[in-house]
Amino acid sequence: MNIIEFRDFFRSQLNVSNKESDYIFKILLKELCNIDPLKIALEPNFLIKPENDKILISSLNKMIRNYPLDYIINKKSFFGNDFYVNESVLIPRPETEELVQWVIDDNNTNDKKKLIDLGAGSGCIGISISKTLINFDVTLADISKEALQVCNINKDNLDSNVKIIEYDLNTEFTKNQLFDIIISNPPYLDYSKKDEIDNNVNFEPYIALFAPIDNPLHFYKQILDFANKNLNRDGQIYLEINPVFIKEFKDLLIKFKPNDVNFREDFRGKKRLVKLSF
């Protein structure tokens, strides 16, 4: 097939608008086949080689099954940088960029603070902060060895100086360290609502998405317990939360007595971000 025939084949197979199908086709050409998408307009008879033909067809079949494009190309742009992603980590979301921006806005580039990102996944939060707030001492922590491998790839690719540790939020933190800032986007989806959730999360790791079935606030309690022992006295916690459980979240806070609680809406108008000051 030539490039135009291939584009039209994508259009006919994908259940999306032509504009979206063309976008996907162009990304695959560029990222996986090293073919400049401009050829579609400038060289419509350009013949796709058999090896690229195979790659495009196999990617198309994945896309038909709602497999995420970001996993196919192993890349997701987040806060101005390309992060390597694979099935071991959550695909970074745009609302999480707003949480990162909040920390950056609250601090000066010269500040020297210790920050820990709990449940780091790809490392997108901590690495993005460390690249802007260059004097910050940033630690990334996750329970998943596979996610930590992805963190390490991103640390190297993006030339970052973060520290990476394996840590299970359900256990005592044995490193004798105090942090000024804790940031986390923990697993917060409600498993009982699984069927109502968009089916393209089907390919993301269960451990990154879902809170324990009987306790959707479980990880928030663990983070607050962690903060009780490991957060400096006037520290802050920045969290992404499930907008559905705001009341339960407020109830949980009573025991931990923060000095100040600020909720923020994400760009979709959902109360999804919160900052706790102690």
Ligand SMILES: C[S@@+](CC[C@H](N)C(=O)[O-])C[C@H]1O[C@@H](n2cnc3c(N)ncnc32)[C@H](O)[C@@H]1O
């Ligand atoms: C929602 S993902 C967030 C990933 C990344 N921070 C982001 O915002 O894209 C939650 C992360 O928490 C990690 N996690 C799950 N259970 C954990 C536990 N018990 N202790 C530490 N991390 C955990 C998962 O492996 C996953 O990487």
